[in-house]
Amino acid sequence: MSGFSRVIRWIVLVAVVMLSATAGAVAQQAGASGSGLSALARFEPEGSSIRDAGDGIAVDLNISQPVPWRVRTLADPPRLVLDFREVDWGRIEDRALSTAAHVRDLRAGLLQPGWSRLVLQLDGPFKVASAEMRTDPSGRGGAVVRLTLRPEPMAAFRAASAAPDPARWTLPRPATMPASQRQKRGEGPLVVVLDPGHGGIDPGAVEGKVHEADVVLAFARKLKEALLRAGGIKVVMTRDEDVFVPLETRISIARAAKADLFLAIHADAIPEGRAIGATVYTLAEKATDRASELLAERHDRDDLLAGVDLTGQDDEVAGVLMDLARTETMPRSERFARDLVTAIKAAKLHMHRHPHQQAAFSVLKSADIPSVLLELGFLSSKSDRKRLRDPKWQATMVGAIISAIRVWAVQDAAEAALLRQ
Ligand SMILES: [Zn+2]
Secondary structure, eight states, X not given: OOHHHHHHHHHHHHHHHHHHHHHHHHHHHHHHHOSSOOOSEEEEXXXXXXXXXXXXXXXXXXXXXXXXXXXXEETTTTEEEEEEESEEOOOOOHHHHBOOTTEEEEEEEEEETTEEEEEEEESSOEEEEEEEEXXXXXXXXXXXXXXXXXXXXXXXXXXXXXXXXXXGGOOOOGGGSOOOHHHHTTTSOEEEEEEEOOBTTBOOSEETTEEHHHHHHHHHHHHHHHHHHHOSEEEEESOSSSOOOOHHHHHHHHHHTTOSEEEEEEOOOOTTOOOOSEEEEEEOSSOSSHHHHHHHHHHHHHHHHTTOOOXXXXXXXXXXXXXXXXXXXXXXXXXXXXXXXXXXXXXTOOEEEEEEEEEOOGGGOOSSSOEEEEEOOOTTSHHHXXXXXXXXXXXXXXXXXXXXXXXXXXXXXXXXXXXHO
């Protein structure tokens, strides 16, 4: 499979994931209008342009709000195809929008209920050199889609544009979309995914005979039992034995379980050896400090060494799409992190002097599931090491986590209800 078709698959995958995230809004709109296109977003001609750039083409499209989208090329004739969720293109004025000599024709319209398409007919083979959707920095809530196209040899273009698998363009119609997590919440049990870090060939931090992988699995099992006893909560473990589970698979497990909340559990070692206490991490590209950055990097490296290459995921388009989906999820993750810190402090357990930190942990990158990583303590600290294996300490920490989950779930359900109104 070529790199480009991998990218396409990724984009479609992410788009489908996002569909479920937006299903609530879509269902509501469809109910109100009864039409196929509820036009969540509008194309904004002002500031949009398609123009020649060197021997390539530059595309800037403004839309009134970020939406799932995908991009690909098609051959015979050479075309650039952009699909957007719920964008009303209105009447596009070709000449006003495009001054590119390489663009022969341009059309936009409804593709199928809920999806609209923009097609640029090109005067030769071009590849998508870069593609991104950025939210409007002015804070007005809009988004800009920015692409650059570069000339490409015809053979490569044809290979990239060939569509042997039409399924990759098949998208679920709004009516058959899975119910969004927000809609679901408050009805069934809360689904909590516990993710004990490392395992199998990846022991995590090792201090003498103590392996992080064992410590966190034992703790996760206790937490699971206690959550089940507490009732009203469904618990799914990403691993329940000493096996290696790739980071990507951990996320897939959470998604398959339709998780409401994802909690990664670790007990790492810090080279400086001075860090003690529990730390709660949420996702950010820019780490709070160097130690957090190293920790996140090491988790990814552990995974890499175990034979899983994450670099293939580092496609910019998918990354930006994920960022957009996260705009809804991130505040919910942050709130759970705060609830956790509050509960752990209330239980009078040791916390790191900066109890809530941020770093680019790959396992927290689910776009649609609030995700938090809890470092129970540091195996590199003698006192933490002792606490981590003390049943009384474990029981207190389990209690604190359960109370944080309860507090979070109540508020999250209340906010979802507010949003539905
Ligand atoms: Zn770890």
